[in-house]
Amino acid sequence: MLGAFAVGKTSLVQRFVNSIFSEKYQTTIGVKIDQKLVQTGDTEVNLMLWDIHGEDNYQKVKPSYIMGASGYFVVVDVTREETLGVGLNLQKMANEMSKGAPFIVLINKTDLPQSEWYISETSINELKDKGLEIILTSAKEGTGVEEAFSRLTELMINK
Amino acid sequence: MSDKDFINVLNKAQLSELRRIITGLDEEDLSRLNNLIKDPDAFSDHIIEFLPLSIKKLISSHQVTLDEITPFIEQAIQASIKANPQKFANILYPVMVPAIRKAVAEDIKRMLDSVSSSVDNSFSVKRIGWRLQSIFSGKSYGEIVLSHAFIYRVREVFLIHTETGLLLLDITDERGGLSNNADMVSSMLTAIKDFAQDSLNVDRSKSDLNTIQMGEYTIWIEPGPYAIVAAIIEGRPPEELKVILKEAIEAVHVNFDHELKTFDGDTDTFKKSERFLQSCIKQQEKEQKKKKPIASTLLLLILLSALGYWIYTSVDSNIRFNHFVKYAENQPGIVINKLEKQNGKHVVYALKDPLSENPYNYSGQFGFDSSNLQFKFKSYLSLEKEIILKRSSILLQAFNNESIHLSNGIIYLKGNFRQTEADSMKALLMHLPGIDSINFDSIVKNQPFRAVINKSVFNIEKYYFVFKYNTFKLDSSQKIKFTKLIKNIKNVYDFNFKNDSIPVIVVIAHTSRAGNAEGNKIVAFNRAKQFIDLMVAAGIPMETLVPTVSYKEEEKDAYPLRSVSFKVKFVKPEEL
Numbered sequence: 218m219l220g221a222f223a224v225g226k227t228s229l230v231q232r233f234v235n236s237i238f239s240e241k242y243q244t245t246i247g248v249k250i251d252q253k254l255v256q257t258g259d260t261e262v263n264l265m266l267w268d269i270h271g272e273d274n275y276q277k278v279k280p281s282y283i284m285g286a287s288g289y290f291v292v293v294d295v296t297r298e299e300t301l302g303v304g305l306n307l308q309k310m311a312n313e314m315s316k317g318a319p320f321i322v323l324i325n326k327t328d329l330p331q332s333e334w335y336i337s338e339t340s341i342n343e344l345k346d347k348g349l350e351i352i353l354t355s356a357k358e359g360t361g362v363e364e365a366f367s368r369l370t371e372l373m374i375n376k
Numbered sequence: 377m378s379d380k381d382f383i384n385v386l387n388k389a390q391l392s393e394l395r396r397i398i399t400g401l402d403e404e405d406l407s408r409l410n411n412l413i414k415d416p417d418a419f420s421d422h423i424i425e426f427l428p429l430s431i432k433k434l435i436s437s438h439q440v441t442l443d444e445i446t447p448f449i450e451q452a453i454q455a456s457i458k459a460n461p462q463k464f465a466n467i468l469y470p471v472m473v474p475a476i477r478k479a480v481a482e483d484i485k486r487m488l489d490s491v492s493s494s495v496d497n498s499f500s501v502k503r504i505g506w507r508l509q510s511i512f513s514g515k516s517y518g519e520i521v522l523s524h525a526f527i528y529r530v531r532e533v534f535l536i537h538t539e540t541g542l543l544l545l546d547i548t549d550e551r552g553g554l555s556n557n558a559d560m561v562s563s564m565l566t567a568i569k570d571f572a573q574d575s576l577n578v579d580r581s582k583s584d585l586n587t588i589q590m591g592e593y594t595i596w597i598e599p600g601p602y603a604i605v606a607a608i609i610e611g612r613p614p615e616e617l618k619v620i621l622k623e624a625i626e627a628v629h630v631n632f633d634h635e636l637k638t639f640d641g642d643t644d645t646f647k648k649s650e651r652f653l654q655s656c657i658k659q660q661e662k663e664q665k666k667k668k669p670i671a672s673t674l675l676l677l678i679l680l681s682a683l684g685y686w687i688y689t690s691v692d693s694n695i696r697f698n699h700f701v702k703y704a705e706n707q708p709g710i711v712i713n714k715l716e717k718q719n720g721k722h723v724v725y726a727l728k729d730p731l732s733e734n735p736y737n738y739s740g741q742f743g744f745d746s747s748n749l750q751f752k753f754k755s756y757l758s759l760e761k762e763i764i765l766k767r768s769s770i771l772l773q774a775f776n777n778e779s780i781h782l783s784n785g786i787i788y789l790k791g792n793f794r795q796t797e798a799d800s801m802k803a804l805l806m807h808l809p810g811i812d813s814i815n816f817d818s819i820v821k822n823q824p825f826r827a828v829i830n831k832s833v834f835n836i837e838k839y840y841f842v843f844k845y846n847t848f849k850l851d852s853s854q855k856i857k858f859t860k861l862i863k864n865i866k867n868v869y870d871f872n873f874k875n876d877s878i879p880v881i882v883v884i885a886h887t888s889r890a891g892n893a894e895g896n897k898i899v900a901f902n903r904a905k906q907f908i909d910l911m912v913a914a915g916i917p918m919e920t921l922v923p924t925v926s927y928k929e930e931e932k933d934a935y936p937l938r939s940v941s942f943k944v945k946f947v948k949p950e951e952l
Contacts, residue, residue, distance in 0.1 A: 246571040250563040262641075265542060265563045281570035285539035287641060373641075 219278065219311055220292030221303035222271030225325040228356035229292065230268045233366055248282050255370045262370050272303055283314040288373040290365065292323045295353075298335040319372035321350045323365055328355035443631060446648075528611035529659040531593075534562050535628060535649060536604050537639050541566030544603060544639075544646040547653045565606055569597065600625040602636035607656055620656055627652040693743075697722055700742035704735045708762035723750045729758035731766045759810040768811070771804045785812035829871060829879075833944040835864040836881065840941035841907070846899075848906045861942070862914040868944065869920070877946030882922045883908050884943060886935045889927050900925040900938075907940045 218226040227249070234253040251266040267286065272278045283289065289311050291304040308320060322344065324336060345351055352368065354361035392403050399406065412419050434440040457464045510517040535545040543562035569585045588595040594613060597606045598621035605625040609617070628649045629636065635645045701724070705712050709732020714725040722744065724735075728751075739749055761782050768780060768787060775797055779790045787805055789798075802814050839861045841854055850858055868879045885907075887900035904923035912918045928937055935941050 246568060248567045248571070250560050250567060252557060252560050263559060265540075265559060267541075267563065267567070279570065281573065282567060284570075285537075285541060287540065 218266065218268045218290050218292060219283070219304070219307045220271060220290075221294065221297070221300040222273040224271060224292045224294040224297070224300050224304075225356045226271065226290075226292045227268055229290070229323065229325060229354060229362055229365075230266055232356050232359050232362045234266065247279055253366065255366060257367065257370050257374060260374060262374065264366065264370060272307060278307060278310070280310060280314045283311045286311070286315045286318050287376075288319045288321075288369045289315065290321055290323050290369065292325050293336065295324050295326050295336050296329055296333045301336055301340075319369065319376055321352055321365055321369050321372070323352055323354045323361070325354045325356060327353045327360065328358045527660040528609055528613040528617070530607050530609050530613070530617070530657050532558075532608040533624075533653045533656045534558065534565070534604075534606040534608075535625075535646060535653055536562045536566060536606060537636070538566070538599070538602055538604055540639065540641070541570075542639075542641065542643065544643050545649055545653060547650055547657065549657050549659070562606070565595070565597075569604075596621060598622050598625045600629045602633075602639070603628060605653065605656065614660070617656075617658060620658065624652045624656050693748075696742045697744070700739060700744060703738065703742070707735070707738075708732055708760040709758040710735065711756070718750075721748055721750055723752065725752045726754075727756040728753040729760075729763050730755060731763050731770075732758065757809065764808065764810040767808055768805055771808070772801055775801055782811070785810065787811050787814045789814060789816055829868055832864045832867040836861065836868070836942050836944050840935050840939045842936055842939040843903060845938065848903055850910070858910065858914070862911065862916065865911070865916055869916070878920065878949050880920050880922055880945045880947050881911070881916070882924055882943040882945060883911075884924050884926045884935070884941045886926050886928055886933075886937060886939045886941065888937055889929075893927070897925045897927075903938070904940060 218230060220226050230249075230251050234251040247270045249268045251268060253264045253266060255262045255264055267282055269278055269282050291308045291311070293304045294300040304322065308322075311318075311320065324341060327334075341351055341353075350368070350372075352361045352365045354365055356362065395406065396402050401409070412422055431440075435442065435445075453464075506520045507517060509515075510520045513520070529549060531551065532546065532548045534543055536542070537544050541563045543559045546558035546562070565588075568588070572585045586597045586599070588597070592610060594609045595606055596609060596613065596618060597604050598618065603625065605621050605628070607617070607621055628646075631652070632646060632649055701712060701715065704710050704724075704726070709729030711727040712724060713727065716723040716725070726735075735751060736746065736749075739745060764787075765780060765782050768782075772780065772789075775791075781788050789801065798816050802816075805811050805814050839857060841850065841857070843849070865881060883904045885900035885904035887896040889896070901923060904925065908918070908921045908923055911921055926935070928935070
């Protein structure tokens with residue numbers, strides 16, 4: 218889970234799994250790990266989710282946390298335009314570290330009124346046109362969460 | 377000419393010869409080989425003896441490794457089990473049952489040891505400390521006890537893929553893993569390792585996080601090129617354990633090199649590496665100090681001493697009691713019938729002659745009294761010699777016999793007895809059982825009257841006692857003389873005079889006429905009377921004693937002044 222600070226990465230993971238580690242790991246060592254078993258067709262996949270702290274001016278994502286990843290999410294806050302830029306930068310770094318592992322861009326907090334959205338549907342479509350896989354999610358309402366994890370799992374298996 | 381044309385021109389014999397030259401086999405050999413190939417049963421029978429040897433040679437020449445064969449064998453076994461589980465169960469039965477029995481026995485033994493150890497330390501300060509530790513740490517008391525019984529224990533070993541941080545294999549000791557979720561712990565461990573390396577900005581290839589200490593647990597991480605082995609250890613592990621971990625990760629890399637390099641998230645392949653990780657599950661028990669069982673030894677000694685004392689006292693008591701019984705049985709007038717023990721007390725049922733000695737009188741010298749000994753007597757009349765003599769003596773108390781003894785039912789009496797006395801004694805004793813007759817052989821027979829009396833009279837009249845002026849007291853020599861006097865008087869008196877006169881003793885006090893003759897006479901008379909009093913006290917009848925005074929007329933008189941002498945006279949009874 219990659220993304221800017223407070224885009225809702227942890228909330229998305231919490232929607233998906235039950236964690237045994239406290240969130241303070243994120244603020245101390247910068248990552249919190251959770252697990253989820255996902256059934257994709259006949260295959261049961263054990264997902265290890267590395268919920269990496271949000272990047273901001275004060276804290277940078279450690280590349281080593283991405284190294285070895287089989288796939289990743291880039292999470293963006295639909296109400297904060299700058300999070301898209303941060304996310305895309307992180308994706309570049311992740312792409313390099315993970316040797317081209319599959320990823321999905323999650324536009325989160327879509328439960329908020331569209332009037333508050335700073336990332337327009339047009340921008341989203343533009344991104345899709347560039348070949349990025351995008352899913353609109355709401356950690357609060359659970360919209361698109363299961364779908365996102367299932368889709369990423371699928372991509373990782375089929376890679 | 378083509379080959380075909382050439383063969384066609386050869387006859388059968390030539391063809392056979394040609395075959396023999398080419399193959400080196402004659403027709404018979406070829407026919408046999410042909411049959412062998414055509415018949416699979418025969419062929420398999422034929423090669424069956426070579427196959428094991430071939431496989432053996434293949435393995436020893438390293439053309440085929442065991443690891444390559446193992447999957448086929450495993451698959452074969454799996455298929456066999458799947459097809460017929462019962463058959464496999466039957467095959468394993470002789471192996472499994474003893475193994476299970478052994479395992480159960482081991483577990484029971486361990487549990488007993490643990491319980492024994494727990495009991496040993498139940499009330500010790502150490503034990504209380506452990507209990508407190510258990511309360512504060514939230515661990516079970518048993519866990520705390522076990523942790524103190526070992527120097528170290530490897531509780532769990534992870535094999536983690538370095539690049540992905542994914543858990544390839546996780547094995548635990550018999551108590552089960554410590555981690556709630558090995559997958560997550562393994563990933564987190566990788567994250568922490570990465571974090572440490574990134575934070576310190578060290579060269580990954582040269583530096584690695586290899587130890588994490590958490591209270592009583594230590595995580596040792598042994599890295600390999602593609603995977604790490606991490607062991608969670610309880611206690612203080614020795615350095616040798618690092619070598620074991622190193623060997624394990626090396627073995628994993630040697631055997632799973634390809635799988636590690638091409639790891640795609642499928643961890644099933646690494647289940648086979650369990651045997652390498654299993655070698656890391658080590659533990660070292662603390663040497664249990666052989667505690668000197670002071671308390672139990674002391675208790676044992678006390679018990680043994682008590683037992684010894686009890687045995688000693690019992691034996692001693694029995695020996696003393698037997699001696700006492702033997703002694704009592706030998707006492708005259710006691711017949712012991714039955715011995716019993718009631719409430720720790722010896723009870724003796726016996727017959728007892730009233731004249732026998734009471735056994736309580738001598739039981740004390742054997743250590744028995746009424747507190748530990750009780751007699752239940754029934755009276756009887758003993759005919760034992762001692763008792764007969766005792767009984768006889770009591771009856772003869774009134775008589776002045778010198779000695780008495782018994783032999784063969786005959787009582788022998790010795791002494792000076794008059795016939796009347798002898799008759800009385802005889803009458804008394806003859807009623808007693810156990811006495812057949814009485815022998816008076818030693819009785820001094822009565823002598824002729826004159827001989828006896830004259831001698832005694834002569835003796836009596838020969839005695840005189842001289843007193844100092846104005847005193848009346850016998851000195852020691854006079855007392856002896858007085859006794860002899862009395863004896864002689866009694867001899868005379870004891871004689872049965874029958875029709876003769878009765879003997880009378882005239883006690884003569886001698887004095888003089890010098891000075892006041894009349895006064896002298898009174899003093900002398902009183903002296904005579906005082907002497908008579910002495911004689912009466914010695915058993916001489918008063919009525920046979922007569923005081924008188926005699927004046928000393930001449931110096932040649934036989935009796936000196938202030939003396940008392942005696943004169944025996946015989947008078948008729950009416951003259952008394």
